[in-house]
Amino acid sequence: MSKKIRILIAKPGLDGHDRGAKVMANAFRDSGVEVIYTGLRQTPLQIVNAAIQEDVLVIGLSVLSGAHMHLCKEVLKLLKEKKAFDINVVVGGIIPEKDIKELKRIGIKSVFGPGTFMKDAVEFVKKLVK
DSSP states (O other): OOOOOEEEEEOBTTOOOOHHHHHHHHHHHHTTOEEEEOOSSBOHHHHHHHHHHTTOSEEEEEEOSSOHHHHHHHHHHHHHHTTOTTOEEEEEESOOHHHHHHHHHHTOOEEEOTTOOHHHHHHHHHHHHO
16 A cells, blocks of 8 residues: 655745645645645744654645745755655745756755646646655
């Protein structure tokens, strides 16, 4: 029997816009993925601790504040420090094209920007953890 896919959806930093995160959480849930939503204004440490505690396979960060580089680097650094090498990280939000290549280079598995079809994000995550 394969392990159930669990994803933690998180809103790091001070950004208070969570509509997209909630829409994606529902899309994942509707596709059979177990979703943990941490809510607004989470620190990278809170996100990583919750991901480890909840035994998730993926963290989905939703960032609209422009702080995506700092927040993603911090989450990846904390995952490495805590030896949580099996947790993948994806990010969605308003991410400038010039930053996407760097985010992937540092370890972000995918970046979902405006216009991404929900089913495409869900399918990517399912393939990622299989």
